[in-house]
Amino acid sequence: MDDSTQRSEPRLDRRQFLAGATGVGAASVGLGSGLVGRASAQQGTTHKVAMITEGSEYIFDPIGLYIEPGDTVQFYIDSGDHSATAYHPNNPRASTRRIPEGAANFDSGTLTEKGAAYEHTFETKGTYDYYCIPHKTLGMVGRLVVGEPGGPATESPIPDKPGSGIMPPSDKIVEEKKISYPYVPETGGGSLPGLALGGAALFALANTYLLSDYDVRSGRYSEEEFEDDTETGR
Template sequence: MVRNATNRSTRRGFLRTVGGATAGLFAAGPVTAQSGGGETHTVTMATDRGSFYYDPVGLHVEPGDTVEWVNESGQHSATAYTQNNPRYDGSRRIPEAAESWDSGVFEEQGATFSYTFEEPGTYDYYCIPHKTLGMVGRIVCGSPGGPAEESALPESDTPRGVMPPSDTIVEEGSLEWPYVPTTNHGGPPMLFWSSVGVVGLTSAYLFSVYDRSSGRYEELDLPDDE
C-alpha cells in the first residue's frame, strides 16, 4: 500500500511538472519554426540575341537577406569583385568584412547559386565569360558604402549607363535590365522627342521666313470696283 501511494504521489508530481511547463510555454506564446534568415530575392542570368545580363541589374536587400541567382539561358557566373576571383585583378568592390563568392560558370539551364548578405554596403559582381561585354550587377545591402563607392568600374567592364547608382537602387528597390539612367530632362526618350520638337519648330520658322520673303503675301494691286 505504501508503495502504491508513493507511485501515485510520484505520478502526481510528474503531471504537475509537465502541466506547469506546458502552461509556461503557452503563456509565452506559440512556438514557430524559425527560417534562420530574411527574405530571398531572385536574380536571373540570361543571354538574349547577343545581350548578356543580370535581371534585376540593381537590387536592394537588408542584412540577413539571401540572393539566389538562376541561370535562365547561356553560360554565366555570379562572381564578386575580389582579387582572388577569376579574370579580375583590380581593387576589391565589396565591403571589407564581407566574404567573397564565386558561383563558377553555369552551363545548364536552371542552375542556381545563393549568397546571404550580412555586412551593409555596396556589392559589385560580374559574369566571368561576359564581364568585358558589360554583364555586371550591383547589390546594396542596407545602405551604400565600402570600396565600390570609392571609384568607378573600368569602362571596359561597364558600358556607359549599365551600372545603376547605389542611391537609385536604394530608392527603387529593384532595377530591371536594361537600366537607362534618367535625368531632370526625362532621359533618352524625352530627349528624343524634345529634339524632334526643336527640329520641327526650327524648320517651321525657316519655312515661314522663306515663304514671307517670296512675296506671296504682298497686297495685290486690284482694280477698283466700278
Template structure:
C-alpha cells in the same frame, strides 16, 4: 563569417517554390539533398553543395540572361537586408556570378565590403542552373559575369546601406547606390532604357 551557398546543376534537383521568394528551410546547418555534398568551403560538386550559413532574411532571385547580343543580370540593381540569400538562375546562355574582389584571379579591383567573403559561382551552363550567396555584411557589392564582363554584364547589390565603393565598376555602368536603396529593385530594362543610373 558565415554564409550559405547552393549550386544546382540542370534539373538534378527539383525544389518546389524555390524559384519565388521563399525563405530557406531547416536550421541553416547545411542539409544536402539530391546526391549533393555538404562542405564548409563551398566548392562546387554535382548535385547541391551547401555551406554553413547565416540567419534567414528570405531569398531574392536574379536572372542571368543572354538575349541576342545582350548579356545581363535582371534585376541589375537590388537592395537586400543582411541575412538575405540571393539566388542567381540561368534563364538563357552560360554565365557566372563573380564578385569584384582582387583575391579572385578574374577581378583587378575590389568593390565589395572589406569584411565580406567574395564569391564566384564558376560558369553555369544549363538553363535553370543556379548559385546562391547569403549577404551578411552591410555595404555595396558589385559583381560580374566572367565570360561577359568585357561586354558590360555587371550588376550591383546594396545590403542594408550603401558603402565601400565609389562610382561605377571599371567594366560598365550600374544603378547608383541611392537609386537601389530608394527603389529596392531596378530592372535591366529600366536601367538600360535611360532609367535610374
C-alpha cells in the same frame, strides 16, 4: 513498515498532479516557441537574379537589388552560360575590390545549364558589384546593396560599363528596392539616349544651315542658279 508509517507519507493529489503536468507542458511549449522564433528571425529572405543571353546582350536582371543583411540571393541561368562573381582580387579577371571590407567573397564559376543556380548569403552591410566571367567586358555586371550603401563600390565608377544604360547608383537601389535591366535614368527632358539623339539631330540641322548660308554668301553660285524653276519647267 507499519500502517502508521504508510499513513504519514504525503500523497500527491490528482488535481495537483494534473496542474503540475500542465505547467511543465506549458513551459516546454514556451521554450519551443522561443527557439522557433529565434530560428525564424535568423532565416532571411531569398531573392532571385536571372542571368540572361538576349541577342547580343548579356544581362543580370534585376541589375540593381536591395536586400537586408542575412538575406540570400539566388543567381540562376535563364539562358546562356554565365557566372556571378564578385569584384575581388582573388577572382578571375577582377583586379579590384568592389565589395565591402570584411565581406565574404563569392564566385559561382561558369554555369552552363538552363535552370542551374548559385546561392550566396550576404551578412555584411554595403554595396557589392559583381560580374559574369565570360561576359564582363561585354557589359554583364550587376549591383547589390545590403542594408545601406558603402564600401569601395561607392567611391569610384565601375570599371566595366553595363551593356545598355548605366549602373544604378546605390541610393537609387535603396529607394526602389529592385531595378530592372537596363537602367536609364530620367533627366526631366527624357531619357539619356533620347536626349543624345535629339542633340545630334539639332547639331546636324544647325550645321546644315550654317554651311548653306556660307555657300550663298561666298558667291559660289550665280543669281541665275537661284531663279524660279516653275517658269523653265525644270
